[in-house]
Amino acid sequence: MQKKENSMNQSANNQQTNADNFANNSKSLRADAKQNREQILEAAHKSFAQKGLSIPISEIASQAGVGIGTLYRHFPTKEALFEAVNISYKQQLTKKAKSLATHADPGKAFFDFFSSIIKDGFTNRALKEAFKSGAFNTRAANFGVIQDFHSAYATLLIRAQQAKAVREDIDVQDLGTLLIGLLRAIEQQGDATDINRFHRLLSIAIEGLRYKD
Known part of the structure; x- marks a missing residue:
């Protein structure tokens, strides 16, 4: 037993x-x-x-x-990989935007974030090609990530507008259109590697966004 x-x-x-x-x-x-x-x-x-x-x-x-x-x-597929890279990039941007949401200077926080996105687009070949061809086809399952990014970005914009640092008639969609337009303008003129011209155009864009009395 x-x-x-x-x-x-x-x-x-x-x-x-x-x-x-x-x-x-x-x-x-x-x-x-x-x-x-x-x-x-x-x-x-x-x-x-x-x-x-x-x-x-x-x-x-x-x-x-x-x-x-x-x-x-x-x-x-390569498309699925690129989408995953784009989603990961959006998540990183969202995290960065949220960390800036309590910055003591809302205007600086917004323009630093805006400039970083523009610079990423200028130096990243895939992003420029995707903007140019409309290759961003995000699946519905990832829309929440995009919405989180837009929400965090909008928070920075609204705080900057409330602080009279950014003009009041701008929204996040306008900023996206401005980004695409700036990158396409540089590409079409054949001077995508001209960093001085890029910074000059970026400065012009930023001045156009600033609040005017």
Whole structure:
């Protein structure tokens, strides 16, 4: 009887050990998958920014240090990968905007944020190509991320307007249109690498946004 009880206890212990090992292995696999995804997004962000949307997907996988199969398991198409990069970028911008929402100088907070977005667009080839071609096709599942970004951006704008730093007849949609128009103007004139001209145009845009008595 004692032997049978001992055998049953040993069996139960083995089952628990197997369950624990399975759980640990599953956690390890999930951690590895998460790390792979983060590596892919980081590599894709840099690759898209430097080489544009035409970069081969295999090159991004190589830069991320993963196999092409691993990349495709996370992102079945290049479009899906670019969308994920764009969503991640929007989330970073939202976090930055929220951190500036309590800045002591609402005008400076707004114009610093606005300038950083314009500069990102100027230096990022993929963003410029996407703005030019209308390649931003965000899935409905990600609309919440876009709305969060617009809300955080609008908060900075409204605070700056209330502080009489920004003209009152501007909204977030106007800012997006201004960004696209500025980038397209630089591209069409063939001087996309002229940093001095870019800063001059950015200065003109900022002065146009400032509150006038």
